[in-house]
Amino acid sequence: MPAAAFAVSAYTNSSDYGSAYTLFATDNAPLRGQVFADMSEHNPIVDGIAEARPMVVLRFFGLVVDGERFGNPRITARFEPGTTGRGATALVCLGEPGYLGIDLGYPLATADADIRELVSDTVTEITGEFLTDDRAARYRHWAAEQRRQHAAHALEAIQSLEQLAFHRHATARAEADASWALVQALRPQH
Secondary structure (H helix, E strand, O other): OOOOEEEEEOOOOOOOOEEEEEEEOOOOOOEEEEEEEEEEEEOOEEOOEEOOEEEEEEEEEEEEEOOEEEEOOEEEEEEEEOOOOOOOEEEEEOOEEEEEEEEOOOOHHHOOHHHHHHHHHHHHHHHHHHHHOHHHHHHHHHHHHHHHHHHHHHHHHHHHHHHHHHHHHHHHHHHHHHHHHHHHHHOOOO
16 A cells, blocks of 8 residues: 655754654545654664664644544654564664664554554654664764763762662771770779
8 A cells, every 4th residue: 555645844843863744645646744753773682682772653633534633642663673563664774774663552553554654654664764864873872862861870870879888898807906995995994
């Protein structure tokens, strides 16, 4: 099934790694509305280790498919590394082969199969732009830098706690030594 026609509006969605689209109904794809698409990440297991991979979160506004109103659904499209899943769209993202995993969510997950296919095809078209241009790389760098900063702050906090614990230990040891000296000084002299 063909995807809906859409026009990009980079100025409507003000997020750093996002964009906005206006969807136009065509004879073959009766879908209309607005959608905001934003980069995100998810953590699939790769070789037994959870690793960050790109994901696009699509928030629809006023979605109407073939005259049926679906309101404002939220859909996620995840890049999954590795061999293509059954019926999934193959994709190369940041030089890595994989496929697109789409979660339609409520209320689209229970909609008619033709509607799900039309929305999925449109999401695939929009997400394909996101995951194959420089936004994915720039977002991955930004997210990695955020993780590095969080780790640096955690390390600083741990080092501060370690210094505090060392100081408390030294104070407690001094108190113990002083109290033992007092015990020794107060012993009866024979």
